[in-house]
Amino acid sequence: MKHFDFDIYSFISMESQMSFLSQEDIQQTFKDFPCTKVISCVDYFHRKRKLGQCHVYSYPFLMKSYEYITNNFPGGYYPHVRIVYLYDEHPFEHEFFRQISLAFPLMSRLTLINDCSQNSKQTININQNFGIIRYYHLIELDIRRCRDDYTEEFLNRKTYLHNSISLHINVESFARITQNFTRNEIRINCSKVNEIFLYGENKYSIQSLQNYFPFAKID
Template sequence: MEYSCIGLNELPNEILMIILKKLNNIDVHYSLQGFNQRLNQIIQDRIFTSRLTFVKWFSHNFIDLISCDTILNRFCSQILPEIGHKIQWLDLESSSMKYILCAAHYPNLFGLGLYNISEESARYLFTDEILSSGIFKNQITTLFTTIHNNNNNDDYDEMLLSTRNIFDYIFIFFTNLIDLTFYESSYKNRLPLYFADPPSHTFRSSTLLKLNVRIQSFDDCLYLLDGRFNQLHTLYVDLTSIHRPNHIQNQGNLPNLKCFSLSCKKETYHYAELIPSLLYRMPNLEELEEKRGRCHIYSYPSFMPYYGDITNNFPGGLFNYVRVVSLCDEYPFEHEFFLRIVQSFPFMEELTVINRKGQNDKQSYKSNNDSRISSVIKYSFLNELDLLNVHDDYIEEFLFDTKTYFQNNVLLRIKCESLQRVTHNFTRDITRMNCTKINELELSGEPICSDSLQEYFSYARISYPLII
């Protein structure tokens, strides 16, 4: 690294800034801080110090970027004490968050991202004498939190209580909280909430203005609007399902609410019965006209983790929170359409394609007789791909290595006969590379009795859960 630093030191400031902006701020500080006075001055620019993110999304969960004790010790003993006064936001994983928060003085810190926290880690953090007696309680106004629930825990009541206790810790500890985002660590799950009767004196806030949650039931949504957050003006709620609620008190008007977004993972048959009456309680919503709920999909940033039934008319945009996408149309999807999808959903992990119409403008692929090569689309985070209901052209779209690049460990759902046709009975070279990246192959149709299938999908666990 010393030789790299010497090379960087010879570059003009403008070029050096361009290079460093492309790197993670954690890497910048760990590699360059203390090398010389010039580099120190550059990396202490607010671009590199205002927000430090010590976590990374990886395979359904957040991981700690400084799990190595050597790196953690250097940050806590040397780097953070020097730049702590410039830091405004920290993103931390539960295993190292307390060490980092106690490592320096952060007079300008207003935002925290706390990832993978459990009831135990929350109690450990929020009851710490140093933190609870310091300025954190008063100066943190924005909090992004993801909860890690043990999947092996079959005690649902215990999980409810655990989530509720974490909520209590948050509102007791952060006395001036204005903006709260509260999710499960995995985008696939929704938080179960527990509301005591009578209502808790701690699970409430008179300062909270904005709340963004992914929760399980419509009951939970109504409880959040029962007056416990009486200053709330923005609420984003993503539900698992909408059913008839239990009897919930305090169903009065919500005059402070200006922005309300309600999304649901599953279809509901109770929209007319439940949703209009909820909207009538919000007389000052700026997203509604004539007291009728209207679909403003593009009028505000989407926090939903899924986006379904996209057609060729999709206008584009950037949806950083979306992880699950489905495409469905009676008109063909061309190669350029998939490029637009990747650009709009850069963190997409699950993709379902439904289209029986073949492509009109099929991208050519490299061959001995044709030098044209289609632009390769990179799916950086894709780990589930459903091609059960598609024309063969779309199987080629994803399996041709001249059209698509994705990482290893992808689950593919597909029909047996379609797969055999496109791969030329598992002999085709142009589909071979992407097939080696499949680690789970779920097949529908008559089982294939051939050794060549397993040889072709050499790293895949092959199953037939979709036999019809």
């Protein structure tokens, strides 16, 4: 019995297409791989990118990175993946992030791009530990290119971050979710940041930022 391991991404401009392939169409092309489980994800981005993407891979997935994950993510268990990249033109809800944290238990780097507001805003009782999403191995988090909802998603008490995080963040977004540096409930996760990279127009004092990131080198 032979098993073929592969990981294939393909992209195509939607403006040049008259018809679009489905996930079932892609799966059908691998019908002659009886000894290999094949997973396919097909997404079309109509709003901004005018682009279609297809990701096809063998499972179990042995690669170190998994990119361009959308709400169409098929799930599964990916213990080899360390680098994760999330992008969609539809909102990522709180339960989606729970799915990601469970699917990639050893994820160390996470990048998120999404400018769609979440439909449901979760309020987590900090005494209900089952409601908190935990990232035990995350050491680098890039949330500079996303809606304020996601900045709050990762810095509020609904998320548990490991100590010594490197954080990439839009400073104006951070100022908004802290109500100009007056909210206290995100200080726990902020205190775990040891290096922060700021993007956008920084018209705020270093002292205001240092109050939230007391142990961080600010770049």
